[in-house]
Every structure is written in structure tokens, then in C-alpha cells.
Amino acid sequence: MRAAEHGYPVIPLTRGKLPAIRSPHRGHPEVPPCRGGCGRPGHGVHDASTDPLTVRRLFATAPWATGYGIACGRAPHHLIGLDLDTKNGADGVIALRFLAEEHGFPIPQTVVVRTPSGGCHLWLTGPPAPPVPNSAGRLAPGIDVRGAGGYLVGPGSLTTHGRYVLAPGCASHPAPAPAALLHLLAAPPPTAHRDPAPGAPPxxxxxxxxxxxxxxxxxxxxxxxxxxxxxxxxxxxxxxxxxxxxxxxxxxxxxxxxxxxxxxxxxx
Known part of the structure; x- marks a missing residue:
């Protein structure tokens, strides 16, 4: 409720970090897919709301929920989440520092949520358009991006691997994403290889x-x-x-x- 009061649309999540309400269309898929237009809950992130009555109804429908998700890319914050992981040989924190140094943008003081796996989520705000897409490892190894149509696990949520918590001393409000970082987030994957100039290192x-x-x-x-x-x-x-x-x-x-x-x- 506190997250909703601050303008973050929320949905109930299971211990597995999945939407807790099953789809009302299971066994009878809608074409095109229903995104909540039927008026029933069970459409994942499309159910996310800041309305107190709607939020209470969602969680009353899923009393087994142990956490909540925060929808990204939605007004008023247009939240962007950077999931910095530290497993499988990747280190998202170091990867982000490398990108910041290579492209000349600062890593702002912002909301940081620690994950049970030892990684963290950085919360940033973006412009209403163009939407930032979701991606896994495209920006750099160890960095997953939560944008429009995605969600972040909210601090306080309990999962099978532990609890998500706010990092001590972090900012109380998400900072705007630097322009150079937004450019990287919105850029499509490279499709062609260009050789460097003769004699110049790549x-x-x-x-x-x-x-x-x-x-x-x-x-x-x-x-x-x-x-x-x-x-x-x-x-x-x-x-x-x-x-x-x-x-x-x-x-x-x-x-x-x-x-x-x-x-x-x-x-x-």
C-alpha cells in the first residue's frame, strides 16, 4: 500500500516471484491476448495498480502472495530497473561501471534494492517515450533491464531464496537515468560488424x-x-x-x- 501511495503500480507475487493470480483465460487463450480488458484479475503486470481499492482486491484474491511486483514503464515514474547480478562469471556492478566509464555518464545516487542472490536492483526514472524494452544481458553480461511490460520485486517481498531489502543509506526516490544510458537502453542490438580503421585498436x-x-x-x-x-x-x-x-x-x-x-x- 505504501508503494502504491507513492505512485508505483503493484501486483501480488508468489514466492517464485511470479504473478500470484492465475489467468482467467487459462485453457481458452484469447486472440489477440487479453491485457485486462475483460475486467477480471489474472493478467500479470497488466493488473498493476496504484488505486487502494484495486490493490486490496488483488491481494485479497491472492492471500498466498508473499511479495509484490512494481510495474516498470508506467506513469508517473516510468520506472526503469537495472538488475545487476553476480553469478555465472558475470558481475553486473562492474559491468555497469565499465559502461559508465566507456560512455561518460555518472551512476546516480538512487534507490537500491538488495536481492537474496547477492545482486541488486537500481531504480531509475525515464521519459514517457520511447519505452525502454526489457532485456537480459544485452546491455552487458550480468545486467538485465526491466522496462515497459516488466516488473521489479518490491523491497520487503519474501521469496524462496530470501527477502528483498532496501540497501542501507540509499536514496529515497529513484533518480533520472542519464541521457547516455537511456540511449544505450533504447538502442537495438547491433546487426552489422564494422572493422576499425587500419592501425587503430577496436x-x-x-x-x-x-x-x-x-x-x-x-x-x-x-x-x-x-x-x-x-x-x-x-x-x-x-x-x-x-x-x-x-x-x-x-x-x-x-x-x-x-x-x-x-x-x-x-x-x-
């Missing part, structure tokens, strides 16, 4: 080296490992080994430490 390669070279204390190994993983994924691992090693040594790592980290990334 821009992603140069950005990876710069990302390692500017690593602050406490992030040197993590940045090097992440950059080396991305280099090997792009087929540039062997080509960039010496440049990444040199960049890591510039931050204070020994050559032995740097090469061990790069070898670990190559193995991964």
Missing part, C-alpha cells in the same frame, strides 16, 4: 584496457578479471593479454598476479 579493446588501467584500490583484480573475460568472449583474449597485463601493472598489481588473473579468465 574501441571495445581500448575501453577494456582503459577500464583496467583506471581501477582504484580494492577493484584492481576484479576489473582485470572482468575485462579479460570480456576480451576472451570477443575473441581478443590473446591479442589483449600483454596490454591488459601492462594496464594492471600500472595500477600496482605485480606481473605475476596480473597474468594469473588473466589465465583464470581464459580458463573461465
Amino acid at each position: 574501441q571495445p579493446a581500448a575501453a577494456l584496457v582503459r577500464f583496467v588501467r583506471t581501477a582504484p584500490d580494492g577493484q584492481r583484480n576484479a576489473r582485470l578479471f572482468w575485462a579479460a573475460c570480456r576480451a576472451y568472449e570477443s575473441g581478443l583474449g590473446r591479442e589483449l593479454t600483454e596490454r591488459l597485463t601492462e594496464a594492471a601493472c600500472h595500477t600496482g598489481l605485480s606481473e605475476q598476479e596480473a597474468r594469473a588473473t588473466i589465465a583464470s579468465a581464459a580458463h573461465r
Whole structure:
């Protein structure tokens, strides 16, 4: 109710983070798909509302719900969620810092929700149009985007893996997404490969080296490992080994430490 009062449309969720109300059209799918026009609950994120009476009815229909979802892309906030994960060799937090450095935008102070898996959700606001699409790993490994038609698990929700909680000291209101980040979020996946100019290193390669070279204390190994993983994924691992090693040594790592980290990334 508090989320709805602050303008966030909500729906009840199960412990599995799925909409708690089953579709009224199960077994008899509508063509085109019904998005709530029938007036009955059970249309997932399309049921999300800020109206107190509607919210109470939704949760009364699903007393087994243990959490709530917040619809993204809806007025008044037009919420955008960045799901930063830290598993399967990816680190969404480091990936976002790399993108911010490569494209020159700040990571704003905003609402941060910690997830049971050790990751976090960053809440940002966007313009009414164009809508930001949902995506998984398109922006960078470890970053999933919740946009129009998607939802975020609200803080306080209990799931099978634990509870979602607000990060201590985070902002109380979501910050506007930087323009450069919005451009990346709205951009379609690349469809064509363009070779760099003769004699010039590919821009992603140069950005990876710069990302390692500017690593602050406490992030040197993590940045090097992440950059080396991305280099090997792009087929540039062997080509960039010496440049990444040199960049890591510039931050204070020994050559032995740097090469061990790069070898670990190559193995991964």
C-alpha cells in the first residue's frame, strides 16, 4: 500500500516471484491476448495498480502472495530497473561501471534494492517515450533491464531464496537515468560488424584496457578479471593479454598476479 501511495503500480507475487493470480483465460487463450480488458484479475503486470481499492482486491484474491511486483514503464515514474547480478562469471556492478566509464555518464545516487542472490536492483526514472524494452544481458553480461511490460520485486517481498531489502543509506526516490544510458537502453542490438580503421585498436579493446588501467584500490583484480573475460568472449583474449597485463601493472598489481588473473579468465 505504501508503494502504491507513492505512485508505483503493484501486483501480488508468489514466492517464485511470479504473478500470484492465475489467468482467467487459462485453457481458452484469447486472440489477440487479453491485457485486462475483460475486467477480471489474472493478467500479470497488466493488473498493476496504484488505486487502494484495486490493490486490496488483488491481494485479497491472492492471500498466498508473499511479495509484490512494481510495474516498470508506467506513469508517473516510468520506472526503469537495472538488475545487476553476480553469478555465472558475470558481475553486473562492474559491468555497469565499465559502461559508465566507456560512455561518460555518472551512476546516480538512487534507490537500491538488495536481492537474496547477492545482486541488486537500481531504480531509475525515464521519459514517457520511447519505452525502454526489457532485456537480459544485452546491455552487458550480468545486467538485465526491466522496462515497459516488466516488473521489479518490491523491497520487503519474501521469496524462496530470501527477502528483498532496501540497501542501507540509499536514496529515497529513484533518480533520472542519464541521457547516455537511456540511449544505450533504447538502442537495438547491433546487426552489422564494422572493422576499425587500419592501425587503430577496436574501441571495445581500448575501453577494456582503459577500464583496467583506471581501477582504484580494492577493484584492481576484479576489473582485470572482468575485462579479460570480456576480451576472451570477443575473441581478443590473446591479442589483449600483454596490454591488459601492462594496464594492471600500472595500477600496482605485480606481473605475476596480473597474468594469473588473466589465465583464470581464459580458463573461465
